[in-house]
Amino acid sequence: MTRLLENGGVCLEADDSTLKVEGxxxxxxxxxxxxxGHDWLVDQPAGTSVxxxxxxxxxxxxAALSVMLEWARAARAAGLELQVVRLSPALRRLADLAGLERLLPVENALA
Incomplete structure (x- = not known):
């Protein structure tokens, strides 16, 4: 993994196809x-699954969901395929309330 950002207790890392946030x-x-994340996404070859x-x-x-939606827009504009979105349990509940599981490939969405 390559560290792209460490700021205020938040860490963003990337590997070949994944953006990972902690904190x-x-x-x-x-x-x-x-x-x-946007800068990393636009550097990926078109057609890449992320x-x-x-x-x-x-x-x-x-705020984290807003960032994720911004990345999804950037990925789409760069011609990338958003393969899966992994969320913490707390974010999963919020995404479910917002109806995002219908718009994004959220892994293990709440039933």
Whole structure:
């Protein structure tokens, strides 16, 4: 994994096809997180399948979901395929409430 960002207790890492976030994502960190992920996504070859792994996000965070949606837009614009989105249990509940599991390939969405 390559570390793309470490800021305010939030860490963003990437490997060949995955963006992985760990820590407590608040609105103070969201802009830098969105930008770092966006930059990585636009550098990927068109047609690449990518995964967003937010299973290490500690709290319920609408900021983290906002970042994820920004990345999804960037991936689509870059011609990438969003293969799967992994969410922590807290984020999964929030995504379920927001109806995001219908819009994104959320792994293990709540029933």
């Amino acid at each position: 407590q994502v608040g609105f103070e960190e969201a802009s830098a997180l969105a930008e770092a 995964t967003f792994d937010l299973s290490g996000v500690a709290d319920v965070s609408s």
